[in-house]
Amino acid sequence: MVKFLRVILFCLLFNSVIIIAQEMTVIASTDTSSYTVGDYITYSIEIRHDKNFAVYIPSVKDSIKVLDFIRALPVEKKSVGENVVEYHRFIFSKYDSGKVTIPSVQIAYTKYKSSNKLFISTNPVSIVVHTLPVNTQEDIKDVKEPLKLPPNWLLIAIIILLSIGLIIGGYYLYKRFKNKKEGTLEVVNEIKIPPHEIALNQLHQLEEKKLWQQGFIKQYHSEITEIIRRYFEDRFNFRALEMTSAEILAVLSYMEESKPIVDIANRFFSNADLVKFAKFQPMPQVNEEMMAQAFQIVNNTIPKNVEVEVTQNV
CATH class of the missing domain: 2.60.40.4100 (Zona pellucida, ZP-C domain)
Structure with missing residues (x-):
C-alpha cells in the first residue's frame, strides 16, 4: 500500500x-x-x-x-x-x-x-x-634604451612665441572690457517643464490625431509607447528608450515610487508587444484602454511635492 x-x-x-x-x-x-x-x-x-x-x-x-x-x-x-x-x-x-x-x-x-x-x-x-601561448624557444632580449631625439629648437621657439602672444592678447582683452562701462546683463532663467506635463500634453496631441480610427494602428501604438518610455526615462532617470518591455518592468518593480503602476504598465506593454511582435490586430476598445492606461501611468507617478491638476482622457 x-x-x-x-x-x-x-x-x-x-x-x-x-x-x-x-x-x-x-x-x-x-x-x-x-x-x-x-x-x-x-x-x-x-x-x-x-x-x-x-x-x-x-x-x-x-x-x-x-x-x-x-x-x-x-x-x-x-x-x-x-x-x-x-x-x-x-x-x-x-x-x-x-x-x-x-x-x-x-x-x-x-x-x-x-x-x-x-x-x-x-x-x-x-x-x-x-592563457596566451608563450614561445619558450625564442631568446630573451634585453630591453632597448629609450631613443634620444635632438631638441627641435624651431618647435620650441614657435611654442614660446605663441605663449607670449596669448598672454599679451589676454591682457589686452582684459583691459578693454574692464574699461568699458558696466552694462545691464539680462539673465534668462531656463524654464524646465516637468516630465509629467510633457507626457500629458503629448498624449492629448496623440489622442487628437485619431490615428487608430483612421487605420494607422501600428503608428498609434509606436507613438504611445514612445511617449511612456520617454516619460519613464525623464521621470525615473533610467534608459527606458533603449530597454525592452521586460527590462523596464523589472526596473519599475524595484523602485518605490513606481511600484503602484507596475501592473498597469505590464498590461500596457503586453498589448504593445503583441501588436509589434505578434502582428496582433487589436479591437478598438484595446486602443482606448491603452490610452487610458497611459494617462493613469503618468497621473499616478506625479511627484507629491508638485501641485498640479490631474489630467484625464475624455
Whole structure:
C-alpha cells in the first residue's frame, strides 16, 4: 500500500514538472566552451513561454560576478504558435585563466492577469579560459634604451612665441572690457517643464490625431509607447528608450515610487508587444484602454511635492 502511494505521488510531481516546463523554459549557453584570456564571451539565455506571460530579466551584470561584463546585445523575440521565444545575449570577458562556472540566473515571471511572481532558474554553464601561448624557444632580449631625439629648437621657439602672444592678447582683452562701462546683463532663467506635463500634453496631441480610427494602428501604438518610455526615462532617470518591455518592468518593480503602476504598465506593454511582435490586430476598445492606461501611468507617478491638476482622457 505504501509503495503504491509513493508511485502515485511521484507521478503527480512528475506531471507538475512537465506542465511547468511546457509553460516556461529557460536555457543558458555560451558560444563555445574554450576561450583565451581577454576573448569576448557571448552568454545567451533562451526563454520560451506562453504569450500571456510577462518576463522580468534581472541585472545580469550584477548576477554574474565570475566574469567581467562588457555590454548587453539587443533582445530578439519571435512567436512560435501560442508561445513567445526570447533571446537575451550578453558580452563578457575574463582576464584570468582557469575553469569558470557561470552560476544559475533566477528569472521572475507572472502569468496573465496575475501579480504573483513565479521564479525559474537557468542552468549553470562551465567554460575554460586559457592563457596566451608563450614561445619558450625564442631568446630573451634585453630591453632597448629609450631613443634620444635632438631638441627641435624651431618647435620650441614657435611654442614660446605663441605663449607670449596669448598672454599679451589676454591682457589686452582684459583691459578693454574692464574699461568699458558696466552694462545691464539680462539673465534668462531656463524654464524646465516637468516630465509629467510633457507626457500629458503629448498624449492629448496623440489622442487628437485619431490615428487608430483612421487605420494607422501600428503608428498609434509606436507613438504611445514612445511617449511612456520617454516619460519613464525623464521621470525615473533610467534608459527606458533603449530597454525592452521586460527590462523596464523589472526596473519599475524595484523602485518605490513606481511600484503602484507596475501592473498597469505590464498590461500596457503586453498589448504593445503583441501588436509589434505578434502582428496582433487589436479591437478598438484595446486602443482606448491603452490610452487610458497611459494617462493613469503618468497621473499616478506625479511627484507629491508638485501641485498640479490631474489630467484625464475624455
